[in-house]
Amino acid sequence: MTFNLTVSPDFAPDHISGWYFFNTWLQRKLDVGIHLELYDNFEAQRNDIRADKFDMIYANPYDASMLVREMGFQAIARPASKSDETVIAVNAESLFQTVEDLKPGSRVATTDDPDVHTMGMIMLESADLDKSNTDIKQHSSYVVVAKNLLNGDADAGFFLKEAYDELSELIRSKMRVLVSSEISVVHHSLLVGPRMVEHIPAIQTALLTMQDDDKGKGVLESMDIKHWEPMDSEQTEFMIDLIDTLIE
């Protein structure tokens, strides 16, 4: 039987090959067939997840919540010292100095990344802004969000901090960060579904010792992950409870 792996489409495109290397590495370690399927948008991926197409998912925290609570997945590992933070940025020349300077009618550029969008909207609340009094436009990538800020088509843009930091120096020099979240306990995780449960011990062992040999280390580097840390069910539940408080 071949299992199916997918990866939340919010990582930088430079790391796509890293996930293919990871898949090859994991198949050798486990001696099972795994097919990797990547998506360029959240919606299409979520539909396939709901249709029960996958056995292993590197998920953003928002999807992890659905996978654990509704589909019986278990989080088994997380990338070390990597958390999901959100940045609200503006054009470097704009007059906005704080979030509270943004006014009703502000044009907000976002993506379909559910975590970043949720956290971005939460950080706008202190300015009394919400979806009813802002003009929100969803774009296909963070680069497009940045372009909208640079050419004046948006007043504020939401970014995954990691993606913001990976934009080119030139683009970043034309933007300014208004606020950056510092939550630290919300992060991606690797989840395994019910059909693949018997492989969990082997997967965990393989992941947690991945940095110990040159091959594994190289794969980790290409995914921009230092090493994996174990996650138990209570850590997962805690993160999901926290996310629950942030969504309506």
Next chain:
Amino acid sequence: MSEQDTLEVRTVEISYFDGTKRTAEIVDREVPYPDGKLIVSRTDPQGIITHANQSFIDMSGYSEEELIGTNHYILRHPDMPAIAFKGLWDTIDQGTKWHGYVKNLRKDGAYYWVKATVIPNIRNGQLVGYTSVRRKPSRSKIEESEALYKTLMAEE
């Protein structure tokens, strides 16, 4: 700090639901909510703190050792009407999520406003505790809440 802050210091006796009391020095000085942060704590089903994140420690002014094992009412500000917390407990007792604006008392007597959400933590169908996550409230919501709580206090 809010414009109306007087920096006046008063000594107040705070009585809690369980019959205990403490005397606190209250300073009329607001500590602004830090941008981008969430204040997170967890309690057991009785409201005893079991977890506090760094933002909670920083904003409350207590150490982690002082917070863990203490009743969450340690943050209760005397300007908060009892009915607000009755609403909180009635809501979470029913297993549902509660949202509200809360003025909290710091260890040093100053205060900070939060927009709080509290949810029950259910594991295998059992209530094991509660999680509260706070975020930065808007100035207009703080002003609305101040006015509302003043009215409610006058009625208590």
